[in-house]
Amino acid sequence: MNAIGKNIHTLRxxxxxxxxxxxxxxxxxxxAVSKWENCTTAPDISLLPELATVFGTSIDALLGYAAEKKTSAYYEERYKDTEYYWGVKPSFMCLEVLRILPPEKPLRVxxxxxxxxxxxVFFAKNGYKVSAFDITGSGIEKAKRLAERHGVDIDFxxxxILDYRLEKKFDVIFCSGVLHYLPEEQRGEVLENWKRHTADSGVNALNVFVEKPFIQNPPDHEPGHFPSWHSGELFGHYHDWRFERCEEVIFDCNSSGVPHKHCMDTLIAVKETAL
Ligand SMILES: C[S@@+](CC[C@H](N)C(=O)[O-])C[C@H]1O[C@@H](n2cnc3c(N)ncnc32)[C@H](O)[C@@H]1O
Structure with a gap:
């Protein structure tokens, strides 16, 4: 789907x-509407103001610019610092992937x-062939510098994530701390695309913040952060895969200086082929 077709579908x-x-x-x-949503055609430019009015949104949002600006602005600034905002230590999920699917043959992540x-960078240093994307330009520039420093070649x-769809297969799809940006109506479509584009015996390693009735939104609740996922929702999307790790953890956080809690679901699942 192109941005406008997808946005018309979502807003409708x-x-x-x-x-x-x-x-x-x-x-x-x-x-005509069906063709727009299937991306066979696009609406005539003269219809854009009326479409935006009917949906109670702006033409920018209809064309997919508003969401990108909102989310990228948040991290775009934070990544400009020379310090690594998230540090340089890999997530524990990387070590799990290394254990489950070591790169004994060339594997794409x-x-x-x-x-x-x-x-x-961790995956590339361990011999995987890595592609990686982010919505921020400053993040990608910094990631390239980190890769250079470690002498690894990565396709950054x-x-x-809202409109990028995979067209070739990967052995590992890894996504940490990002899925909460996916609005509810796009989750199934994006995860189906990832599952379809995972090679046989490949791995998806994902985590997502989830809602709990007894945990309040964090004080530094970020703009562009869509309502959280339901507890267990991520696991349901992978009901037909083998689970290597499936867990929900509540942890303390002190970002913004105000102590609060988060709940996170983590899934590491393997695409098994039928016997
Ligand atoms: C919590 S950080 C996690 C970064 C990284 N995965 C890590 O664990 O170090 C969330 C990341 O999602 C990125 N992001 C937010 N919205 C996005 C989108 N719509 N498409 C792609 N990346 C997005 C942000 O720029 C940010 O780098």
Whole structure:
């Protein structure tokens, strides 16, 4: 899906319109709406103001610019510092992947939302062939410097998890601290795309913040942070894979100087082929 087709689909669902209802409001056929959402065609530019009004949004948001600016601005600034905001120590999930699927043959890893690149660099240093993306330019620049410092070659690029879809397969898809940016209606589609583009016996290693009725939103609740996932929701998307690690942990956090708690679901799952 291109950005506008995907956004029309998402906004139509969010507003509770059928394709027929939206078509009627705009004076077009429902087939036209269906074609926009399937990306066979795009709406005429003269329809954009009316589309934005019907959805109660801006033309920028319709074209996919607003969300990108919001999320990138938050980390874009934080990554400008010379210090590594997330440190340079890899996540424990990297060690788990190394244990489950060691690179005894050439294996491709994708790190989605790689931030400043600490996990991508870990994988590359251990012999994996790594691609990694983030929405921020400053994060990607810093990640490239980290890779250079460690003498590893990584395919870093800028992309938005909301509209970037895989077209080739990876042995490992790794995503840490990012899935909470996915709005509910896009979660199934993105994870299906990742599952389909995971090689047989490949691994997906993912984590996500989840809602608990007894845990309040953090005091430094960040803009562009979509409502949290339900506890266990991530695991359900992978019901047909083998679970190597499936856990929910509540932990203390002191970001912003105010003590609070987070709850996180972690899943490391293997794509088994049928016997
Ligand atoms: C909590 S940090 C985690 C970074 C990295 N995975 C790590 O563990 O060090 C969240 C990252 O998600 C990135 N991000 C936020 N929204 C994104 C989006 N829509 N597409 C891609 N990356 C995004 C941010 O720029 C940030 O680097």
């Amino acid at each position: 669902k969010q507003n509770g319109f059928t394709q027929e209802e939206l078509a009627c409001k705009l004076g077009v056929t429902y087939q 994708l790190d989605a939302g790689c931030g400043e690149g600490k996990d991508a 690029f800028r992309a938005d």
